Every structure is written in C-alpha cells, then in structure tokens.
Amino acid sequence: MLRAAVIVGVVAVLASVSSAAPVLEGRMTDSSSFDPPTQVHLALGDTAGASMVVSWITTNASAGHVYYGTSKDKLNTRVEQLADAERYTFQSTYGEHYVSGLIHHAKIPNLAPLTKYYYRCGADGFGYSDVFSFTTPPVVGTSKFIFSVIGDLGQTANSSSTIEHIKSDPTTNLTVIVGDLSYADSAERTTPTRNCTQRRWDSWGELVEHVFANQPLMTLPGNHEIEQEGPPPATQEKFLAYQKRFRMPWKESGATNGNLYYSFEVGPVHFIMLNSYMDFDKGSQQYEWLLQDLKKVDRSVTPWLFASMHAPWYNSNVFHHNEPEETGMRAAMEDIMFKHNVDAIFSGHVHAYERMFPVYKNKTNPEAPTYLNIGDAGNREGPAYLYFPQPKWSAYREPAFGHGRVEIFNATHAHWTWHKNLNSEATVSDDVWLVRNAAIPSSPYKHGLTPLFGRTFDGFAPYKSF
Ligand SMILES: *[C@@H]1O[C@H](CO)[C@@H](O)[C@H](O)[C@H]1NC(C)=O
Ligand SMILES: *[C@@H]1O[C@H](CO)[C@@H](O)[C@H](O)[C@H]1NC(C)=O
Ligand SMILES: *[C@@H]1O[C@H](CO)[C@@H](O)[C@H](O)[C@H]1NC(C)=O
Numbered sequence: 001m002l003r004a005a006v007i008v009g010v011v012a013v014l015a016s017v018s019s020a021a022p023v024l025e026g027r028m029t030d031s032s033s034f035d036p037p038t039q040v041h042l043a044l045g046d047t048a049g050a051s052m053v054v055s056w057i058t059t060n061a062s063a064g065h066v067y068y069g070t071s072k073d074k075l076n077t078r079v080e081q082l083a084d085a086e087r088y089t090f091q092s093t094y095g096e097h098y099v100s101g102l103i104h105h106a107k108i109p110n111l112a113p114l115t116k117y118y119y120r121c122g123a124d125g126f127g128y129s130d131v132f133s134f135t136t137p138p139v140v141g142t143s144k145f146i147f148s149v150i151g152d153l154g155q156t157a158n159s160s161s162t163i164e165h166i167k168s169d170p171t172t173n174l175t176v177i178v179g180d181l182s183y184a185d186s187a188e189r190t191t192p193t194r195n196c197t198q199r200r201w202d203s204w205g206e207l208v209e210h211v212f213a214n215q216p217l218m219t220l221p222g223n224h225e226i227e228q229e230g231p232p233p234a235t236q237e238k239f240l241a242y243q244k245r246f247r248m249p250w251k252e253s254g255a256t257n258g259n260l261y262y263s264f265e266v267g268p269v270h271f272i273m274l275n276s277y278m279d280f281d282k283g284s285q286q287y288e289w290l291l292q293d294l295k296k297v298d299r300s301v302t303p304w305l306f307a308s309m310h311a312p313w314y315n316s317n318v319f320h321h322n323e324p325e326e327t328g329m330r331a332a333m334e335d336i337m338f339k340h341n342v343d344a345i346f347s348g349h350v351h352a353y354e355r356m357f358p359v360y361k362n363k364t365n366p367e368a369p370t371y372l373n374i375g376d377a378g379n380r381e382g383p384a385y386l387y388f389p390q391p392k393w394s395a396y397r398e399p400a401f402g403h404g405r406v407e408i409f410n411a412t413h414a415h416w417t418w419h420k421n422l423n424s425e426a427t428v429s430d431d432v433w434l435v436r437n438a439a440i441p442s443s444p445y446k447h448g449l450t451p452l453f454g455r456t457f458d459g460f461a462p463y464k465s466f
C-alpha cells in the first residue's frame with residue numbers, strides 16, 4: 001500500500017524535473033525519514049552459490065542491512081551492507097546531470113543449499129522493502145540444476161512478458177542475462193547518436209524487481225551497457241551504471257575488472273561470463289583470466305562447462321552480422337574454448353533465437369561447443385527478421401521473443417528448451433538434448449555434445465539473402 005502511494009509520488013517528482021537540472025532518483029516523500037528500498041535484486045555472492053548479494057537503492061538512507069531467515073515470520077538474522085552506499089553521477093551529452101540514488105549491496109553468507117530463505121532490506125528509521133524470497137542453488141558437485149537464459153531485455157511490454165514467463169516457471173531459481181539490460185543508453189534517442197538517460201535504469205530496476213528480488217540474476221555487459229555517448233563533458237567512464245548497480249562475484253572468481261567478466265559455479269555447472277566490448281586478444285587481462293579460469297575447472301566436480309558473451313560468434317542473421325567483436329573475439333578465443341571442451345556458449349545481441357549445431361572454425365564438428373543465441377527477450381528495437389541462407393551449422397532460427405531454459409539431469413544429459421512469449425510457458429518451441437560425449441564410454445568422441453542430429457528448422461520464410 002505504502003509502496004504504491006510512494007511510486008505515484010516519484011512519477012510526479014520526475015515529471016516536474018527539467019532535463020538540465022540535477023535529478024535525484026529514488027523514492028521521495030514529504031515525510032523526511034521515510035525512504036525504503038527500491039529496485040531490489042539478487043545475485044549469487046560467491047563462486048559456489050553459498051551466499052547471496054541483495055542490491056537496492058534509496059534516495060538518501062545511507063544505512064542499510066538485510067534481515068533474513070527460513071521462515072517468513074522469523075527474519076531474525078541481520079547482515080550489514082558490504083560498504084557505504086554510493087551514488088554515481090552521469091553527465092549526458094544533452095545536458096542532463098544525473099545523480100543516482102544511494103546504491104546498497106549486502107551479502108547474506110553461509111546459506112544452506114536448496115533452501116528457501118525470506119528477507120527484507122532497508123534500515124531502521126527509513127523503512128524496509130517488502131519481504132522477498134529465494135531458493136538457494138544445490139552445492140557444487142551435485143548433479144541437477146535448472147536455470148533460465150535471456151538476452152537483450154529492455155523495458156517494453158514484451159520485456160515484461162518474458163520475465164513473467166520466467167516467473168511462472170516454479171522450477172527455475174536463477175536467470176542468466178547475456179547483456180543489454182535496460183537500454184537506458186538509447187531510451188530517448190532521436191538521432192543515431194546515443195543518448196544516455198540514466199533514469200531509465202531506475203525504471204528498469206522497478207520493472208524487474210518482482211522477479212529478480214526473488215531469484216538471482218547473473219549479468220554480463222552488452223553494448224548497451226557501455227554508455228559512453230559522446231565527448232567530454234559527457235561521462236567518459238565506460239560501463240559506469242552497470243558496474244555500480246550490480247555486484248557479481250568477480251573478486252571471488254579471481255577477476256580484476258569489476259562485473260565485466262567473472263565465473264561462478266552452481267551444482268554441476270561452471271559458468272564463465274565474458275565481455276565482448278573490451279580487449280579480448282591473447283595477452284589481454286580478460287584473455288589471460290579466461291585461460292586460467294578454464295584451466296582450473298574440475299570436470300569431475302562440475303562436468304558442465306558453459307560460457308557466455310553478448311556478441312555471438314555464430315549467427316546467420318543479417319542484423320549485427322560479423323561485427324569486429326564477434327569475429328575478433330572468436331578468432332582470439334575459439335581455440336581455447338574448443339581445447340577446454342566448453343559444452344555450450346550462450347549469446348544475444350541479435351534479437352532472434354538461433355540454435356547452432358556443434359561448430360568449430362565454421363564447420364560442424366561433433367567435438368565442438370553448441371552455440372545458442374537468445375537475444376530475443378523483447379527490447380524496443382523488435383525482432384531481427386532478415387537472414388542469410390541457412391548455413392550448415394545453423395539448426396533452428398526464428399525471429400520471435402522468448403527465453404531459454406536449461407535443465408541438467410546428470411553428468412551426461414541436459415535439456416535445452418526455447419519458450420516463445422506468444423505461447424504459454426509450458427509450450428516448448430524448440431528443444432535439444434545436450435549429451436556430453438566425454439561422459440559416455442561408448443561414444444566415438446571425446447568431447448562435445450550430441451552428434452550432429454536433431455531437429456532443424458528455418459522458421460522464417462521466404463528468406464531474403466544478401
Ligand atoms: C540526506 O541525509 C543527510 C545526512 O544524513 C542530510 O544532511 C541531508 O539533508 C539529507 N537530504 C535529504 C534531501 O533528505
Ligand atoms: C510484443 O507485445 C505486444 C503487446 O503485448 C504483442 O502484441 C506483440 O505480438 C509482441 N511482439 C512479439 C514479437 O512477441
Ligand atoms: C526452486 O524453488 C522452488 C521454490 O522454493 C522449489 O520448490 C524448487 O524445488 C526449486 N527448484 C530447484 C531446481 O532448485
């Protein structure tokens with residue numbers, strides 16, 4: 001009740017702010033101390049799924065902590081925020097000098113696996129969030145795990161439909177987003193020039209709270225997170241909002257560039273998150289970190305090895321085809337991904353669904369990673385509907401909004417399904433069994449997934465070839 005009333009208040013405040021004046025975001029009220037959390041969201045707090053980071057924003061409440069427990073009525077354990085809450089400022093090219101609300105992160109430690117926890121965040125004297133809940137992942141080394149995958153979300157009715165679909169599946173308790181989150185950088189674009197409008201991050205935070213305050217969202221940066229829109233005095237620091245608003249386990253996974261790249265483990269999976277929009281060549285910090293991370297994966301503990309980056313290495317759509325971040329990163333990193341037997345690689349950027357057969361150096365290869373493009377979560381730019389003739393390595397492609405789901409059954413079998421927003425969540429529009437050759441003694445292959453069989457579909461005809 002109170003929350004709803006306060007949101008109406010914020011809209012009124014925003015409407016009266018001119019674009020050149022400082023914009024102080026967050027929830028405001030005429031009662032000076034009432035300042036409860038907004039934009040609450042979760043992320044795994046370490047590389048082993050045994051802690052959870054809660055992030056939220058207040059207008060001016062510098063204190064912050066989380067009360068949590070395994071019963072809704074007994075939130076009797078308290079943990080303080082990780083550091084002082086911080087604001088960031090952003091100068092746009094069109095004159096808006098934005099000052100963010102205070103961004104808080106707190107880490108709930110020592111969680112039991114596969115347990116439902118309840119929590120609320122906030123601070124005494126300022127007010128608390130609603131009570132949210134999450135279910136912790138299984139311990140690393142156990143065999144079963146289920147998660148959702150989305151990309152290029154944005155904040156349209158279609159974006160909402162995607163996350164409602166995810167919310168309606170009670171079996172998935174973690175979502176991976178492969179970049180392009182809020183589209184704040186081009187929210188009010190009237191020319192081809194980017195036009196960063198930071199308050200669109202706040203509206204996105206409000207939009208996704210009801211889902212991602214109740215399950216962790218593991219993020220990586222896409223091109224829309226760069227937010228370097230023009231020369232000074234516009235803000236020059238790349239990925240500023242993305243770095244400040246989220247808190248991924250980068251330190252815990254030995255990385256040194258904030259949320260830009262990192263890895264985490266849950267149940268039977270080691271998951272690597274990369275950044276297409278920084279140096280990825282051999283010798284770069286990102287490449288050397290990746291190599292070390294690949295080397296330390298113990299497949300007897302986490303048999304499944306997944307990687308993810310925003311810009312796809314394989315895709316047959318005309319949109320965003322063969323951009324330097326795609327061909328360049330692939331040229332730099334495809335060999336080590338192949339050598340270390342990465343099972344599947346998820347990406348987005350192209351706003352359409354496409355599933356590839358295992359492919360290596362442009363040729364189908366049963367020992368190579370399987371590529372899945374899932375940049376179809378519903379952003380304002382609409383589906384990407386123009387294709388080149390379907391290459392041999394492309395198994396299924398269709399320009400419709402939706403999301404992916406991975407269900408890992410054991411060390412050999414996982415099931416990938418694609419769910420279109422236009423259908424109910426239970427409807428599967430494409431699926432494939434991912435079967436790890438290495439774990440099947442009778443397989444003629446040592447690496448890779450399923451041999452080259454399975455459904456093929458070219459879901460958009462007639463094709464216009466270029
Ligand atoms: C924010 O808090 C500080 C100190 O806690 C106080 O000095 C300041 O007046 C507050 N500002 C607003 C807008 O409430
Ligand atoms: C996007 O959402 C609108 C409104 O719900 C719907 O009519 C449209 O079909 C959706 N677009 C796609 C590509 O799913
Ligand atoms: C996900 O969370 C729900 C609700 O707490 C729980 O019933 C379900 O078993 C969990 N699923 C997995 C795979 O952890």
Ligand SMILES: *[C@@H]1O[C@H](CO)[C@@H](O)[C@H](O)[C@H]1NC(C)=O
Nearest residue numbers: 019094188189190191193195
């Ligand atoms: C950026 O957005 C503002 C506010 O909507 C608008 O006035 C301005 O023309 C836009 N600038 C560009 C370059 O698109």
Ligand SMILES: *[C@@H]1O[C@H](CO)[C@@H](O)[C@H](O)[C@H]1NC(C)=O
Nearest residue numbers: 321322327331360361362363
């Ligand atoms: C694969 O195809 C891309 C263009 O799609 C090309 O740039 C690259 O050189 C090719 N690589 C190999 C190994 O054939």
Ligand SMILES: *[C@@H]1O[C@H](CO)[C@@H](O)[C@H](O)[C@H]1NC(C)=O
Nearest residue numbers: 408409410411412413414415
């Ligand atoms: C792994 O799971 C799949 C799918 O449920 C099943 O067919 C297969 O027999 C399982 N393998 C083992 C070793 O349990």
Ligand SMILES: [Fe+2]
Nearest residue numbers: 180222223349
């Ligand atoms: Fe993108």
